[in-house]
């Protein structure tokens with residue numbers, strides 16, 4: 475944490491620092507219709523900042539709920555909120571009114587900037603008193619007085635950033651809540667600089683000539699970092715596109731000559747199948763995060779594109795990626811090593827460190843860390859300064875970290891501990907399997923049995939014979955007690971907006 479490059483002045487506004495000294499004529503953001511140079515981006519940001527401090531009457535430290543798909547205007551709104559000394563509370567586009575109400579109240583928001591296309595759910599949400607009536611809409615048709623664009627037009631084109639402390643909160647980010655209630659985490663101006671100076675610098679070696687592209691929403695810190703903050707830090711270009719599927723992402727990589735791609739394992743799996751039909755010669759870094767990257771996916775992506783994927787584990791609580799490896803440093807099956815600046819170790823149930831080769835709880839310490847809005851939860855996540863991510867990991871003698879499963883997802887069957895993702899990796903190597911999720915199913919005799927939920931590739935049909943084939947396939951490759959005693963065929967797996975498999979939904983089926 476005392477790396478020399480991670481020292482920042484005590485007075486720091488991270489957006490001012492990110493945009494300071496950028497080349498005004500270079501392209502900062504590209505969207506479907508918009509292309510902004512750094513000078514144009516700064517003007518948009520400054521006009522929005524004036525709107526927030528002027529007609530919206532917000533004061534330093536106030537919180538602004540933000541809603542929108544990935545596009546340049548949404549990006550400008552997030553930056554403007556922070557530059558104006560306020561706290562950004564970005565929310566996932568698919569959230570419903572009830573969830574939005576919960577988040578708005580937990581974060582005690584004072585105002586809202588919302589994309590016009592997400593109007594219905596927002597209007598149905600119960601916002602805190604202060605935020606009611608203090609909402610502006612952007613990206614819609616027309617120029618009604620309650621549109622952000624109309625308000626911006628009446629404001630000056632330059633805004634002096636608000637003088638904030640390096641340890642003032644600038645972002646409240648909510649976890650996607652794979653298990654239920656979203657948790658709000660607070661991050662400082664300094665934390666934003668830290669994530670820009672850790673993973674992208676030491677693992678990606680990002681530079682100004684890079685073109686960043688990908689799918690994670692800006693409301694998810696994986697996307698906020700990878701598709702906005704990291705590119706700005708080095709003066710590069712970010713391509714922000716709404717609703718990318720595997721084919722549209724491949725097409726966009728080709729069209730925009732993207733060099734760095736951020737997405738989750740599922741999309742890499744889907745893209746690998748058709749990657750050969752696109753010119754991906756510009757791409758040299760493909761980053762996977764959000765959930766475990768199966769070795770099978772790593773291999774099929776390599777075969778399809780020649781690229782060695784960069785796996786990285788990050789968490790909303792820690793803001794971005796803290797264990798990763800690239801190129802020569804990558805080791806099969808491992809997520810990687812702690813990103814310089816971070817430390818990691820494996821703890822047993824009593825909080826004692828365990829040696830290499832033993833599965834335990836992943837603990838991480840570094841220049842960013844968990845600060846929940848809710849004190850109650852803080853004690854579960856942070857132990858003696860170590861962040862407990864809830865993941866079961868194993869370390870080898872050389873200090874590489876291997877993901878096994880979420881701590882709560884370990885399957886215990888007839889006394890054996892079985893990690894679902896290991897079985898998934900084997901199943902994904904079978905030609906009939908497109909996607910799969912392996913969970914524990916309650917069983918009277920064994921406590922739990924291994925149950926596989928399988929989505930088949932086009933051209934294959936579900937049958938009892940195929941189920942037996944899959945079971946035999948697993949038995950032949952890993953210890954037979956790990957084979958799925960139950961196999962179910964589905965049309966799709968339940969996933970969050972961030973691409974994570976919702977195992978609890980598979981278990982409750």
Ligand code: 3UK
Nearest residue numbers: 695696763764765766786787788789790794795863
């Ligand atoms: C899981 C992984 C294995 C893991 C995130 C990059 O995913 C992000 O944040 P969330 O708060 O979830 C955190 C949890 O997700 N996970 C993430 N990456 C991996 N498991 N291998 C991986 N590579 O359980 C972790 O505890 O939604 C990812 C950057 C920023 C992020 N917020």
